[in-house]
Amino acid sequence: MVVAGRTSSLRITDLADTIKRVKAYEQAGVDAVFLAGATTKAEVEAVGSEMNIPLLLGGTTGELADKDYLGSVGVRVALQGHLPFAAAIKATYDTLKALRDGVPPADLSPQLATTEQLDQFTRKADYARWTTDFLS
Structure with a gap:
């Protein structure tokens, strides 16, 4: 079983709040973070650099469609829609x-x-x- 902490805060609040949430999720013991709403490499890099657990992304289009890049910054699951x-x-x-x-x-x-x-x-x-x- 895997417990992933999910947040859409990138689209609801801001990057600073997202990083704060991700750190809290990791400290609470989740196995991974599902970062919903990320649309840029800068967002993924900023959040990923603040955590030591795998990152899951939803809707990896545009500049986030590069699987090799995503793997290099700690993304382990990249959803591609339905x-x-x-x-x-x-x-x-x-x-x-x-x-x-x-x-x-x-x-x-x-x-x-x-x-x-x-x-x-x-x-x-x-x-x-x-x-x-x-x-x-």
Whole structure:
């Protein structure tokens, strides 16, 4: 288990308050700090230089999209938005629209998950084992 102290104070208050909060989180014993709202390298460097635990960032775009740079300043997790969720919504919409428009289901199979992928993502083997272990 990892406990990450999260703060959005860069966008709510200021850099000095953010540093104060991060130091308090570290002193309280968190394993990492999730710094939400950072948009510049200067902000990340200023906060990161004041702590000795890993840094997590949300929304790493613009100048913060450089993974090598982020790793060099103590960032260990850099979220890139909710792209898989957005892609899943679009794929669902496109599939439902195609079906409504009369596209035969068989014509959609190239864009669908394979049986192997479905089994992996739904943990079919684990489920079967758990059913045997706990429901027999």
